[in-house]
Amino acid sequence: MVSFISENFDLARAVEQDKQLINSHLENYLKVGQPKTLWKAMRYSTISCGKRLRAILSLESARICGGNPENVLPAACALEMLHAQSLIHDDLPCMDDDDFRRGKPSNHKVYGEAMAVLAGDALLAYAPQVIIEHTPDSVDKKVLFQLINEFLHAAGPGGIVGGQAVDIQSENKTIGTGEFDYIITRKTAELFKFALRAGALLSGASNEKLDVLTEYGKKIGYAFQIADDILDVEATLQELGKTPGKDSKAGKNTYVSFYGPDKAMRDLEDLTRSARELLINNNINSSLLIGIADYITQKVKK
Amino acid sequence: MVSFISENFDLARAVEQDKQLINSHLENYLKVGQPKTLWKAMRYSTISCGKRLRAILSLESARICGGNPENVLPAACALEMLHAQSLIHDDLPCMDDDDFRRGKPSNHKVYGEAMAVLAGDALLAYAPQVIIEHTPDSVDKKVLFQLINEFLHAAGPGGIVGGQAVDIQSENKTIGTGEFDYIITRKTAELFKFALRAGALLSGASNEKLDVLTEYGKKIGYAFQIADDILDVEATLQELGKTPGKDSKAGKNTYVSFYGPDKAMRDLEDLTRSARELLINNNINSSLLIGIADYITQKVKK
Numbered sequence: 058m059v060s061f062i063s064e065n066f067d068l069a070r071a072v073e074q075d076k077q078l079i080n081s082h083l084e085n086y087l088k089v090g091q092p093k094t095l096w097k098a099m100r101y102s103t104i105s106c107g108k109r110l111r112a113i114l115s116l117e118s119a120r121i122c123g124g125n126p127e128n129v130l131p132a133a134c135a136l137e138m139l140h141a142q143s144l145i146h147d148d149l150p151c152m153d154d155d156d157f158r159r160g161k162p163s164n165h166k167v168y169g170e171a172m173a174v175l176a177g178d179a180l181l182a183y184a185p186q187v188i189i190e191h192t193p194d195s196v197d198k199k200v201l202f203q204l205i206n207e208f209l210h211a212a213g214p215g216g217i218v219g220g221q222a223v224d225i226q227s228e229n230k231t232i233g234t235g236e237f238d239y240i241i242t243r244k245t246a247e248l249f250k251f252a253l254r255a256g257a258l259l260s261g262a263s264n265e266k267l268d269v270l271t272e273y274g275k276k277i278g279y280a281f282q283i284a285d286d287i288l289d290v291e292a293t294l295q296e297l298g299k300t301p302g303k304d305s306k307a308g309k310n311t312y313v314s315f316y317g318p319d320k321a322m323r324d325l326e327d328l329t330r331s332a333r334e335l336l337i338n339n340n341i342n343s344s345l346l347i348g349i350a351d352y353i354t355q356k357v358k359k
Numbered sequence: 360m361v362s363f364i365s366e367n368f369d370l371a372r373a374v375e376q377d378k379q380l381i382n383s384h385l386e387n388y389l390k391v392g393q394p395k396t397l398w399k400a401m402r403y404s405t406i407s408c409g410k411r412l413r414a415i416l417s418l419e420s421a422r423i424c425g426g427n428p429e430n431v432l433p434a435a436c437a438l439e440m441l442h443a444q445s446l447i448h449d450d451l452p453c454m455d456d457d458d459f460r461r462g463k464p465s466n467h468k469v470y471g472e473a474m475a476v477l478a479g480d481a482l483l484a485y486a487p488q489v490i491i492e493h494t495p496d497s498v499d500k501k502v503l504f505q506l507i508n509e510f511l512h513a514a515g516p517g518g519i520v521g522g523q524a525v526d527i528q529s530e531n532k533t534i535g536t537g538e539f540d541y542i543i544t545r546k547t548a549e550l551f552k553f554a555l556r557a558g559a560l561l562s563g564a565s566n567e568k569l570d571v572l573t574e575y576g577k578k579i580g581y582a583f584q585i586a587d588d589i590l591d592v593e594a595t596l597q598e599l600g601k602t603p604g605k606d607s608k609a610g611k612n613t614y615v616s617f618y619g620p621d622k623a624m625r626d627l628e629d630l631t632r633s634a635r636e637l638l639i640n641n642n643i644n645s646s647l648l649i650g651i652a653d654y655i656t657q658k659v660k661k
Contacts, residue, residue, distance in 0.1 A: 090516065090517075091521065092516070092521050092524045092525045092528070092541075094524065094528060095516055095520065095521060095524040096516060099516070142480075146476055146477075146480060149453075149473075149476065150453075151451075151452075151453075151471075151472035151473050151476060152473050152476065169453075170453035171451075171453050171454050171527050172524065172527070174448055174451065174453060174454065174476065175448075175520050175523055175524050175527075177480070178444075178448060178479070178480075178483060178514075178515075178520045179515050179516040179520045179521070179524075181480060181483050181484060181515075182483060182511050182512075182514040182515030182516070182518075182520065183511070183515045183516060185487065185507075185511055186508060186511040186512065186515065189504055189507065189508045189511075190508065198500045198501075198504070199500075201504075202491055202500070202503075205487075205491065205507070206488060206491045206492065209484050209485070209487055209488040209491070210488065212480075212484040213480075213481050213484030213485045213488065214392065214394070214397055214398060214401070214481040214484070214485060215392075215393075216484075218397065218477050218480045218481040218484065219393065219394050219397060219481070221477055222394045222396065222397040222474065222477050222481075223394045225473050225474070225477075226394070226396060239393075239394075
């Protein structure tokens with residue numbers, strides 16, 4: 058199959074450029090304020106760590122739709138804050154009880170549990186404020202309302218929190234495929250979907266293009282979770298940045314424990330192939346989006 | 360001093376009427392969705408409990424400014440959800456570790472710690488969505504953005520979360536009056552301030568009126584915290600609905616431990632008197648606002 062990645066395209070370089078842009082904006086939005094320790098805890102889990110995959114997808118989505126990537130930077134950074142918030146709360150002893158995250162001690166290991174709960178709360182309230190306060194005035198207010206509403210949806214009971222709630226309830230239990238699919242969709246795919254939609258919405262994309270990018274986001278998000286579950290079994294602490302094998306030990310339903318390693322690998326490849334085909338069939342020529350689909354499959358094959 | 364409460368005014372009845380309106384809307388916004396247990400946990404700490412003081416202040420503020428109280432119901436209910444969220448997280452074992460709240464077992468005693476963390480997160484993300492989705496279309500979008508931004512500010516590091524962070528850090532420590540004032544202002548007064556501002560903003564109040572109501576909100580919120588600290592020493596579990604004496608035992612700085620009971624009582628009376636005078640001097644003739652100021656002082660005198 059033709060991959061449609063331009064010959065001269067350098068994925069690592071493109072990703073690095075966007076990453077720097079995102080990191081400098083995050084640094085700007087998360088300047089240490091009062092109370093100092095709270096802001097430091099908020100920064101600890103957001104600044105200088107993470108691949109920024111979700112935010113990069115937002116920027117590329119804007120570019121594909123002929124928009125200005127600058128317009129989507131506040132929403133893209135808010136998304137990274139939301140992602141950090143969910144990791145801080147997930148790692149708490151009463152949740153997944155993880156001591157390592159992104160290659161360093163978890164938030165509560167450094168700041169204590171109480172401050173980690175508060176840092177998560179603070180990021181959750183502050184992230185949509187960043188969208189309101191920093192999205193350029195030129196953006197249509199109706200679009201901005203839709204964007205914030207979708208952001209809050211992805212963050213709340215219909216999104217990450219909902220997925221995490223079912224995930225926790227299903228520990229050490231036999232669940233059906235519908236319930237398992239619900240967890241992955243809400244916990245992971247919703248944020249990727251929002252990432253793509255944010256760029257498209259802020260760039261005045263047609264409904265058709267918005268639908269295709271939404272679909273790509275869902276597939277890539279789902280694939281990302283499968284890859285994460287495969288790596289949870291195979292990778293080392295250093296490679297993973299968090300404790301490997303933790304999920305299966307905790308009696309969590311992972312894609313590998315649920316469907317077995319072979320189907321997991323097959324489904325991952327099918328999903329990323331289908332995501333690439335979706336772009337090609339709809340004449341969305343983005344080396345970066347195709348490159349990311351490839352990257353998600355390849356990282357588990359190393 | 361003239362109290363300016365109309366002779367025929369029945370505070371209990373006025374409060375009860377507003378409370379019913381607020382409760383029926385909360386019931387409507389918080390219908391059990393998927394995942395069921397998460398929504399039940401969200402409802403447990405929000406529905407059928409609480410005085411709804413903050414939401415009532417929002418409705419009255421709208422009436423005073425000649426607005427339609429219906430317009431402010433979504434924001435008023437969002438405020439109650441935010442208040443419930445802060446109580447759920449405050450009661451967690453890693454925070455204030457309280458087993459009782461609002462006369463019943465705390466959220467984590469019923470649903471477990473993990474679900475309580477998630478129920479709080481879910482309320483925090485869902486509350487501003489309620490404002491976006493349910494505030495009538497007739498409200499000016501610029502005003503609505505300001506409202507949501509102020510709501511998120513009151514919820515986040517510059518509001519409740521910030522106050523709670525300093526509060527926790529100052530346990531068993533000697534702090535200055537500035538720091539102590541910061542805790543009360545952020546943790547409690549910010550929400551009361553927002554309650555008053557929400558009603559005024561949505562009713563197109565003049566800047567002067569907005570300023571007076573903001574000031575009243577700050578004073579009443581501050582007074583409310585002093586009264587709460589006095590009751591923490593004096594009341595029983597049944598009267599309080601939460602474990603009495605908990606704050607002082609936990610080495611928390613309360614108004615009573617910080618300034619002594621006499622000054623606490625004096626400052627409470629001064630603040631509520633000053634709140635009443637502020638209204639009278641600015642020709643804001645609201646029996647309900649004056650009644651609430653009286654109520655806050657009287658409830659500790661029983």
